[in-house]
Amino acid sequence: MTRELKLRMSESALPDYTSQLQELMQRAGVSSxxxxxxxxxxxxxxxxxxxxxxxxQTPVGVLLKISHGLKISLTELLSVFAPGSVPDEEKASEGNLEQEYQRLQTQIEQQRSVLLDEWKQESLHTLESWLLQWPTVVYRVQENPQLPAVKLLRFVSPVEQLMGEWGVEAIAPVGAEVPYEPHLHQLLEGTAKPGEPVIVRYTGYRYGSKLLYRAKVSPV
Known part of the structure; x- marks a missing residue:
């Protein structure tokens, strides 16, 4: 994986409240x-x-059980693990905790979007080898249909469809002749000036507005 992609993935990582949980467990006399x-x-x-x-994103019943296990109120639990989302203690009594929690759930959609994006990034990491190598395999098979591998082409269409649904877009198909753009293309050999024609040998990808991989090209 490229260093840029690793950085983007780390930026979208979820928070870690391990130290806060350990402190609450220690206060409650819980060892593990x-x-x-x-x-x-x-x-x-x-x-x-x-x-x-x-x-x-956790059911209120589960949160109540965990708060009881830690010997704290639900409000205190949320103030620790969802900071900034709970009003002052005096504004939330035990009698309206569930109602207060329902109000907090209006923030779920935004967090869900972050989680989905992180899941996509992790999945892209898993598929990295396929993303970079498969288009070239397809191109070689199409050039020589007698190769037995042609039978495999139809099996990857669902993966290509999934990439499209996620907003992963190929920069250019393998074999295409395109104007050289240094920020989109990586030369495998020789030299080229911006705008000069090059041939795509390995496709590159965008994820939304982010560049995942530059296409690998050769001068014409």
């Missing part, structure tokens, strides 16, 4: 995540999700 899971009656995964900043 497994013990908290047993005391609260929830799965360890639910606690991990809370630790990763997913409080607003």
């Amino acid at each position: 995540l497994e013990e908290l899971s047993q005391n609260a009656g929830v799965s360890p995964l639910q606690i991990i999700r809370l630790r990763r900043g997913l409080a607003l």
Whole structure:
């Protein structure tokens, strides 16, 4: 993976409230995540999700159980794991906690968008080798249909469709002759000035407004 892509992915990473959780566990006399899971009656995964900043996407019943396991109120739990989203303590009583939580859930859509984007970025990392190599394989097979690999082409159309739905766009198809643009193209050999014709050997990709990979090209 390119350094630029790693940086973009790290920027979209979820928060980590491990230290805050450990402090609350220590105050409650809980020695491990497994013990908290047993005391609260929830799965360890639910606690991990809370630790990763997913409080607003967790059912209120689960949050109440975790707060009881930590011996704190739901309001205090949310103030720690969803900072800035809870009003002053005196404005939220135990009698209206569920109503207050419903108000907080209006912020879920924005957080969901961030999570979806991070998931896409992780998936792109998994598909990186395919993204960079497959278009060239397709081009070679189309040039020589006698190759047995031609039978494989139809199996990748769902992946290509998924890339399109995610907004991943190829810069140019393999074999295309295009004007050289240094910020979009990487020369495999020789030299070229901006605007001079080059041939695409390996396609590059954009993700929305972000450049994921430059297309690899050769001078005509």
